Amino acid sequence: DTAVSQTPKYLVTQMGNDKSIKCEQNLGHDTMYWYKQDSKKFLKIMFSYNNKELIINETVPNRFSPKSPDKAHLNLHINSLELGDSAVYFCASSWTSGNEQFFGPGTRLTVL
Amino acid sequence: QKEVEQNSGPLSVPEGAIASLNCTYSDRGSQSFFWYRQYSGKSPELIMFIYSNGDKEDGRFTAQLNKASQYVSLLIRDSQPSDSATYLCAVNPQGAGSYQLTFGKGTKLSVIP
Numbered sequence: 204d205t206a207v208s209q210t211p212k213y214l215v216t217q218m219g220n221d222k223s224i225k226c227e228q229n230l231g232h233d234t235m236y237w238y239k240q241d242s243k244k245f246l247k248i249m250f251s252y253n254n255k256e257l258i259i260n261e262t263v264p265n266r267f268s269p270k271s272p273d274k275a276h277l278n279l280h281i282n283s284l285e286l287g288d289s290a291v292y293f294c295a296s297s298w299t300s301g302n303e304q305f306f307g308p309g310t311r312l313t314v315l
Numbered sequence: 316q317k318e319v320e321q322n323s324g325p326l327s328v329p330e331g332a333i334a335s336l337n338c339t340y341s342d343r344g345s346q347s348f349f350w351y352r353q354y355s356g357k358s359p360e361l362i363m364f365i366y367s368n369g370d371k372e373d374g375r376f377t378a379q380l381n382k383a384s385q386y387v388s389l390l391i392r393d394s395q396p397s398d399s400a401t402y403l404c405a406v407n408p409q410g411a412g413s414y415q416l417t418f419g420k421g422t423k424l425s426v427i428p
Contacts, residue, residue, distance in 0.1 A: 244401060246359065246418040259415060293358055303349075304416065306358035 206230050207307035209294050215313045216284055224279045224310045226294030234258075235277035236304065237269060238293040246293070252277050253299055284314045317342040317408045321419035329427050334391040336422050338404030341385070348380055348387045349405040349416065359403055363389065394426045 207228045216222055228235060236251040250269040251259040257269065266282045277294060294307040318341040328334045336350075347366050351359040365371045365378040365387065377390040387406075391398055404419040 243420065244353075245420045246403060248416065251415070303361045303364070306360070309358050 207294055207296055207305050209292075209307040209310050211310060212308065213311050213313075215315065217315055218284055218286060220284050221280070221282045222284060222312070223281070224292055224294075224312075226277050226279070226307055228275055228294075228296040228305070228307075230296055230305060232296040232298055232305075233274060234297050234299050235271065235274075236295040236297075237277065237279050238295060238306075240291045240293060240309070242290070250277075250279075281312075284312075286314050288312060289314045317345075317406075317417055319404055319406050319417050319419035321402075321404050321422045323420055324423040325425050326422055327425045327427055328394050330394060330396060332394050334394045334398065334424055334426070336389040336391075336402050336404075336424065338387045338389075338406075338419055339385055340387070340404075340406045340417075342406070342408045343382075343385060345382075345385075345406045345408050347407040348378070349407075350376075350378060350389045351403040351405060351418075353401045353403060353421065355400070362402075391424075394424075396426045396428050399424055399426045 210225045234253045237249040238246050240246045249263050252271045268280045270278045291309045291311050293309045295304040297304040320339045349364045350362045352362050353359045363378045365380045368380050371378045375392045379388045401421040401423045403421045405416040
């Protein structure tokens with residue numbers, strides 16, 4: 204069984220479009236995250252949610268909005284996509300007090 | 316700004332040798348330290364974590380932490396070609412919840428058969 208899953212795996216779209224990436228975890232964790240990994244492989248946290256509350260919001264443009272319908276899901280919605288948004292987006296989950304974050308397989312977003 | 320620095324490599328070692336990966340961090344109050352491995356095109360996976368000064372061993376892997384020098388390293392003994400990957404150092408900065416991690420840019424390791 205997949206612990207952390209993301210859909211879609213690949214997403215190719217035009218500048219200016221709006222898109223969503225979905226994430227689900229079946230580990231029972233209470234915290235979920237979104238990371239962005241750029242072309243230089245730098246992994247940077249964007250958001251985390253704990254028990255449906257946003258607890259970290261780094262300097263991310265407000266075109267990005269996380270939505271968590273329940274503690275097993277954390278979706279990422281992106282408005283008005285820009286070329287610089289092209290990257291791999293990873294979802295992850297963990298216990299708040301845990302040592303390990305489990306990562307999903309990633310979504311490769313390409314904005315043309 | 317809290318930073319985590321790693322040599323981007325690539326670091327090339329022959330099969331069977333010891334690979335040494337290094338990481339420094341800027342926040343002196345950082346509490347916990349992690350090493351993730353990421354194969355090309357795959358997601359990061361945790362190899363080890365360390366909280367206390369000194370060494371922590373797990374199989375062929377040893378993590379070393381020196382908080383006074385703000386330095387953490389990962390040693391891989393008897394390196395195998397399957398160890399070829401990018402290794403990411405991650406730090407839990409002071410004041411953050413236990414869940415917040417700052418990652419370095421990673422060191423690419425190549426183990427030559």
